[in-house]
Amino acid sequence: MAKPIKKIVLAYSGGLDTSVILKWLQDAYDAEVVTFTADLGQGEELAPARAKAEAAGVKDIYIDDLREEFVRDYVFPMVRANAVYEGLYLLGTSIARPLISKRLVEIAHETGADAVAHGATGKGNDQVRFELAVAALDPNLKVIAPWREWDLTSRTKLIEYAETHGIQVPKDKRGEAPFSVDANLWHTSSEGKMLEDPSEEAFNEVCLRTTHPEDAPDQPEYVTIGFEKGDAVSVNGAALSPASLLTQLNELGSKHGIGRLDLVENRFVGMKSRGIYETPGGAILMAAHRGIEQLTLDRGAMHLKEELMPKYAKLVYEGFWFSPEREMLQAAIDHSQKYVTGDVRLKLYKGNVAVVGRTSAYSLYSLEHVTFEDDDVYDQKDAEGFIRLNALRLQLMAHRKRRIGEND
Numbered sequence: 398m399a400k401p402i403k404k405i406v407l408a409y410s411g412g413l414d415t416s417v418i419l420k421w422l423q424d425a426y427d428a429e430v431v432t433f434t435a436d437l438g439q440g441e442e443l444a445p446a447r448a449k450a451e452a453a454g455v456k457d458i459y460i461d462d463l464r465e466e467f468v469r470d471y472v473f474p475m476v477r478a479n480a481v482y483e484g485l486y487l488l489g490t491s492i493a494r495p496l497i498s499k500r501l502v503e504i505a506h507e508t509g510a511d512a513v514a515h516g517a518t519g520k521g522n523d524q525v526r527f528e529l530a531v532a533a534l535d536p537n538l539k540v541i542a543p544w545r546e547w548d549l550t551s552r553t554k555l556i557e558y559a560e561t562h563g564i565q566v567p568k569d570k571r572g573e574a575p576f577s578v579d580a581n582l583w584h585t586s587s588e589g590k591m592l593e594d595p596s597e598e599a600f601n602e603v604c605l606r607t608t609h610p611e612d613a614p615d616q617p618e619y620v621t622i623g624f625e626k627g628d629a630v631s632v633n634g635a636a637l638s639p640a641s642l643l644t645q646l647n648e649l650g651s652k653h654g655i656g657r658l659d660l661v662e663n664r665f666v667g668m669k670s671r672g673i674y675e676t677p678g679g680a681i682l683m684a685a686h687r688g689i690e691q692l693t694l695d696r697g698a699m700h701l702k703e704e705l706m707p708k709y710a711k712l713v714y715e716g717f718w719f720s721p722e723r724e725m726l727q728a729a730i731d732h733s734q735k736y737v738t739g740d741v742r743l744k745l746y747k748g749n750v751a752v753v754g755r756t757s758a759y760s761l762y763s764l765e766h767v768t769f770e771d772d773d774v775y776d777q778k779d780a781e782g783f784i785r786l787n788a789l790r791l792q793l794m795a796h797r798k799r800r801i802g803e804n805d
Contacts, residue, residue: 404510405541406431406501408527411446413566415516417555418543419453420562422514426541431457431508435497438464438582438640449565459504463496464582468639471496471718472583472679476686477627477737478730479702480710485660487676487683488713489584494523495718498530505538512539519545522665526716533719576603582643584656584676595661595671606647606675610654610748617746619753620649622685624741627734629682643678650677653745665715681743681750688741688752692760698733705729 405422409415409432422430432450434443443460450458471492482488501513513531517523519542528540549555559566579586587603601609623631630636632645650656656677664670690699705726712723739757743750765774797803 400511402426402428402511402539402541404429404431404508405512405514406433406505406508406510407514408497408501408516409434409446409450410516411443411449413555413559413564416449416453416564417549417559418514418516419450419455420564421543421547421549421558422541423453425543425547426512428512430455430514431459431504431510433459433461433497433501433504435493435500436460436462436464437467437493437496438644439580441580453564457508459500461500463500464640465638467493467496468582468643472643473628473639474727474731475713476629476679476682477734478709478726479683479687479690479706480713481683481706482710482714483660483662485658486662486674486714487584487658487679488710489581489674489676489679490523490579490586491526491714491716492583492718493579493581494526494716495530498527499534501527502531502534502538505535510538512541514541514543517542517544520666520668522714522716525665526718529716530719578605580605582640582647583679584674587673588670592671592673599659599673600657603673604657604675607651607657607677608654610657613652613654613747617744618649618653619742619744620646620681621740621742622646622682623739624686624689625738627686627731627737629685643682646678646681648678649745650679650681650750653750654748655745655750656680657748681745684750684752685741685743686737688743688755689737689739689757691752692739692755692757692762693736694733695761702730702733 405426405428407415407419407422407430409419411434419430419432422428432446432455434446436443447458447460475488475492480488482491504510505513515524515527517527524542524545528542531538531540549558556566576587576590576592585606587605592599592603621633622629623634628639629642632642637645656675656679658674658676659671660674661669661671694702709723709726709730712718712720712726717723736759738759739755741752742754744753763774765772
């Protein structure tokens with residue numbers, strides 16, 4: 398017989414869905430509920446979440462500012478890897494879930510809870526991310542996913558349940574939501590409803606964080622980002638903490654309409670989904686990191702990183718942040734960043750970010766070797782033997798084709 402659940406830690410935003418989930422957990426499990434609200438830089442006032450939790454009779458309410466930890470320990474390691482999912486997506490939702498899960502488990506340990514709960518639906522990736530992380534951190538904790546258990550399968554039923562149980566429903570939540578939004582300091586993600594037809598343009602109606610590129614300033618702006626061992630540490634010469642640095646880059650990117658993406662992606666659960674993403678500061682930071690690596694990474698290390706990156710991005714997307722394979726890849730990536738130090742100058746203009754200058758004390762760029770002018774360090778005749786040796790296997794295969802009469 399399963400052990401009864403006495404206390405549950407809920408990942409709680411204070412919105413309609415998690416407010417209903419809070420009451421439902423109290424009733425369905427006859428258990429005490431602890432709420433946890435993470436400030437990841439989503440830009441929302443968090444005091445109402447506390448007030449709503451108190452109104453629901455919650456005794457233990459956690460509202461934690463995790464912005465610095467989020468950028469330092471989750472976003473920055475991902476940037477070191479240049480991680481991009483399916484060639485475009487900068488993994489803004491994916492990278493927030495392991496930190497939320499880690500804190501859920503910590504609070505469960507602090508409060509003696511038997512279970513944790515989340516508000517992810519049974520169709521999305523987040524349920525997988527939350528639950529894989531919890532399994533890795535404490536397999537003895539039960540994970541409750543109300544959307545997979547209850548019969549509140551529509552917004553109308555959610556509102557009816559809320560009204561029946563005295564849960565306040567804002568006026569703007571009574572109609573059908575045009576789309577759902579997830580936000581943190583790295584990005585915003587909008588999905589569902591009016592966005593479900595991938596043939597319809599949606600930027601103008603959806604973008605919350607960035608200026609429309611056509612409305613951005615008519616003059617470009619230049620910004621210099623300083624790096625130490627692969628991590629950004631300054632903007633225009635001013636040293637900043639990780640969260641402060643990303644906040645400043647977000648302001649610059651937003652002003653110039655940078656970081657917009659309309660993507661049809663392959664979810665881990667098997668279906669395709671269409672999302673509108675905004676990652677203004679992230680787009681700038683990723684371009685800058687690649688720029689400093691161009692100077693400081695050896696060709697072999699850079700090419701190996703490019704081979705590892707899709708695997709790394711896939712692990713993050715699918716919720717395997719706490720897996721041994723992600724940690725192994727991270728160790729290799731972090732080792733590659735030993736000399737990734739210097740400054741990158743970027744030009745921001747109407748939705749575009751371009752690297753226009755790079756400097757580093759650890760640069761591998763040698764003007765003596767690459768110049769078209771006379772030099773004393775490179776004998777061009779050496780290239781003849783190099784080409785001959787690399788051509789040998791191709792020549793042998795060509796001779797075999799002729800010998801056996803094989804046509805292309």
